[in-house]
Amino acid sequence: MTNMKKLLEANAGHGQRRVSQVFRDFCELAALAIRNSVDPHGQTEREERYLSIARGYTSEEASRFAEALAHLALQLEEGFSDALGHLYMSLDLGNESIGQFFTPYDVGLVIAKMNVGNILGQLAEKEFVTVQEPAVGSGGMIIALADALREEGVNYQQSMHVTARDLDITAVHMTYIQLTLINVAAVVVHGNTLTMEELDTWPTPAHVIGGWAERLQLRHAETTPQTVPGHAQRGMGAEDYCTCDGPWPCPQAAETADAA
The missing domain is CATH 3.40.50 (Rossmann fold)
Known part of the structure; x- marks a missing residue:
């Protein structure tokens, strides 16, 4: 989880972006890519949405997203956990105005x-x-x-x-x-x-x-x-x-x- 956190924080660009936005973009990009591999309905619209988000990041930053997803897959393969929920809380996103917290x-x-x-x-x-x-x-x-x-x-x-x-x-x-x-x-x-x-x-x-x-x-x-x-x-x-x-x-x- 530490590796994922460092990768997403690096994509925040030293304050250039909010970590909360980077986290949301990471999750949406991964979800869109997965869904488009199995669900043809609305595929074009989702691909356009994917590209619109991806264009906001450099190729190096996009590689960090891919690496973070690989770390997530490996972590869940090694043992079940709520890895993303834990990451969300470790980034202090649960303390923002939305007030969303996840059960340990x-x-x-x-x-x-x-x-x-x-x-x-x-x-x-x-x-x-x-x-x-x-x-x-x-x-x-x-x-x-x-x-x-x-x-x-x-x-x-x-x-x-x-x-x-x-x-x-x-x-x-x-x-x-x-x-x-x-x-x-x-x-x-x-x-x-x-x-x-x-x-x-x-x-x-x-x-x-x-x-x-x-x-x-x-x-x-x-x-x-x-x-x-x-x-x-x-x-x-x-x-x-x-x-x-x-x-x-x-x-x-x-x-x-x-x-x-």
Whole structure:
């Protein structure tokens, strides 16, 4: 993580740019590059957005971004963690006006281990579980859940699908990058959990390549699920588990569905 921090701070250019902007640009560039490799819809617009950001950096600075992403991939390969959430906090970005803070990974892992028994029970009866994360932040709780399942000998890559939401676009990018690097099948929604407004959806490569849209549609057709607005048209049925409060239905989403 120290190497990533130094690389991003170097791209701040000794005060020429704010570190917060460099961090946001790093996350957006990485997320755009990943998504364009698997999602043809809107590809041209995303490529234009990528180039508009990249033009603000020199070739040396762009190389630092690539090196930082390589460090991130290596760190997550060596052991699961909320690397980007930790980096965000170490850069003191959580102290800015947005007031956004991320739960320490160790705390998230304890919570995940406390709830993993419920998921194991679900998996005894079905091929996979669906997980809802209504305020995903940097994705730390989902990473911790994958970590806990892996410790139990469960192949989370085949046994879990995640629908994650956040209103902050940088949080969406952070989650998308990290879930991609640990190969979690997920759709990361840029949207408001309370109003169920969806601004964009970011399918991870594992979701696309693994044929999860079809798997979810088949699950939806085989059951009579309780759905929340916006899920049915994407083939997403009722969630089996919610990171905010254990088993689905999630209290936050259920209140919204009742009011709709």
